[in-house]
Amino acid sequence: MDNSLQAVVAATVSFFVVTLLFAVIIMVCKAKKKPTQRRPQTRTISKPKSNFELISGESATFDPSLNQISMAELVIATNNFSTDLIIGDGSFGLVYKAKLNNQVTVAIKKLDPDAFQGFREFRAEMETLGKLRHKNVVKILGYCATGLDRVLIYEFMERGSLDQWLHDTSSDVEASKQQLVSRSPLPWDTRVKVCSGIVDGLAYLHGLDTPIIHRDIKASNVLLDIEFEAHIADFGLARRIDTSHSHVSTQVAGTMGYMPPEYREGNTAATVMADVYSFGILMIEIASQKRPNWPVVLDGEEVGFIEWARKMVEQNRQIEMIHSNISREELIADNVKQYFKIALLCTNENSRSRPAMSEVSQLLKQISS
């Protein structure tokens, strides 16, 4: 090998040695930095607990002041989720009545881990309800998220849901009878009070900087406290809307009988006016105790719920629309007429002609005062 070839080989070998050395140095430096740079796989809120395991990013939009309650405490409080303590059975899981360590009685909703929807429900409730504060919106007191279990803890509503006061729901959950204060027909004034509470809750949601559309206003989503104050519950379908747009496009959501006519016409935009319509239907249900998704017999003919209401009002038969278990002596004819007038305004076929909830609140106050 001549001298020049030897020089080339030497230069190449030293180049590789130096490059290898640099690579090793860089790798060592990276390995040293790794522990401080790595992002945690799960995110926690304020007080991480050993059993706390949210999906990455799940907690990002929750109110940090919400209490994390351990599964161990819930198991003790519910006697291992005993069937004796069941007070409700919703589409996302069972609801239990229990007393926590701090002696506060609560309603515990254990979402069904098999249902994917259960996870969505958890997120939706935490992201919307978890941040709201209004006397007519049910409060979340805490939550538990461990493994696949998702549990929501609410303030306990002594008088259960409104539908239990309007319809025979005894077959739903027999045990609930022992857990809730006994029921008797609601007096007329109480019904108007319940309506006012729902209206004030909805006016609050719709009046937020980023308004919230509930999208599933119905009797089973209204809970009653000991004073018959209404609390809007179940925000699993709720949507926040950007105020720069009057609506958000979405899939049709809600419950048959309460859904506005624009949904039938294929207009799937979610607007606050859909809530106004559902509330109008609920007002008629509260007075008549008829179920909105069942046909009604009017003068020997079967008609739809809203058609029945409109025809009865046209014929000036408002008092007849009120369920027979309400004493006629309680009723003031003008107030009853005004009540159904408001209900029909809210259920106007044209969504733009429906009143805002703040307006409905004023109109209702005229009856209740």
Ligand SMILES: Nc1ncnc2c1ncn2[C@@H]1O[C@H](COP(=O)(O)OP(=O)(O)OP(=O)(O)O)[C@@H](O)[C@H]1O
């Ligand atoms: N905070 C609470 N206080 C008292 N009872 C409650 C509370 N939350 C729920 N319940 C009871 O549990 C029942 C089931 O509630 P849940 O919200 O799971 O379902 P739902 O609204 O009745 O039905 P769906 O989920 O199909 O809309 C209610 O009807 C009510 O009787």
